[in-house]
Amino acid sequence: MDRLKRQMLVLKALARNPRDMGTLFPSSPYLARAMAGAVSPHMAKSGVFIELGAGTGPVTEALLKRGIPAGRLIVIEKSPALAKCLQERFPHVDVRCCGAEEMSTCMPEGTRVSAIISSLPFRSLPREISVSIMREVERTLSFGGIFVQFTYALVGKMPFIPAEFRKVRTRLVPFNAPPAKVEVYLKPKAKDVIAV
Numbered sequence: 060m061d062r063l064k065r066q067m068l069v070l071k072a073l074a075r076n077p078r079d080m081g082t083l084f085p086s087s088p089y090l091a092r093a094m095a096g097a098v099s100p101h102m103a104k105s106g107v108f109i110e111l112g113a114g115t116g117p118v119t120e121a122l123l124k125r126g127i128p129a130g131r132l133i134v135i136e137k138s139p140a141l142a143k144c145l146q147e148r149f150p151h152v153d154v155r156c157c158g159a160e161e162m163s164t165c166m167p168e169g170t171r172v173s174a175i176i177s178s179l180p181f182r183s184l185p186r187e188i189s190v191s192i193m194r195e196v197e198r199t200l201s202f203g204g205i206f207v208q209f210t211y212a213l214v215g216k217m218p219f220i221p222a223e224f225r226k227v228r229t230r231l232v233p234f235n236a237p238p239a240k241v242e243v244y245l246k247p248k249a250k251d252v253i254a255v
């Protein structure tokens with residue numbers, strides 16, 4: 060499927076459910092690379108990488124180019140039309156058509172999750188959905204794992220980030236419509252979390 064057809068799919072998904080889509084355009088290659096650059100195939104060799112809200116796949120493509128093995132990537136996309144497009148584009152990746160709020164049901168219990176890379180539009184999703192997705196992120200991500208999220212809100216704190224997550228990196232990406240900010244959070248190892 061070429062770029063124009065993918066853009067049409069995004070516009071159709073936006074018309075059907077604007078709050079889920081949260082944008083007119085797929086992420087630019089600059090933004091996709093900034094997201095993928097936060098993770099490395101050498102991170103916890105046995106763990107899986109989970110991508111949330113993959114759309115037509117710009118970040119998926121960047122993750123594979125970064126060297127993340129297709130067999131260690133699980134992609135979660137709620138829209139059936141976009142999930143179908145993703146599975147066609149990336150036949151070796153495990154694409155699940157479901158809500159990120161159900162992500163723990165997508166993998167066997169005890170799976171090590173090295174990183175969760177999210178393009179979900181938390182500022183436009185209903186609050187209760189955002190809260191339950193972030194509960195799933197907190198529960199599913201392994202200790203020492205990385206959570207990556209972008210936002211178009213260039214100033215202010217990202218909403219819904221669990222209290223124990225530590226921000227380890229922020230990167231501005233001006234070459235995107237609109238410009239975006241990528242934030243990277245670490246879920247500290249259990250022994251590093253100070254009980255209060």
Ligand SMILES: C[S@@+](CC[C@H](N)C(=O)[O-])C[C@H]1O[C@@H](n2cnc3c(N)ncnc32)[C@H](O)[C@@H]1O
Pocket residue numbers: 072079080081082084085086111112113114115116117118135136137138141157158159160178179180184188
């Ligand atoms: C801002 S778009 C990002 C698309 C793509 N990753 C990109 O960077 O161009 C957000 C995507 O999240 C998906 N989405 C929204 N709510 C979701 C949910 N609860 N679970 C999984 N995917 C969801 C939408 O269908 C859409 O494809």
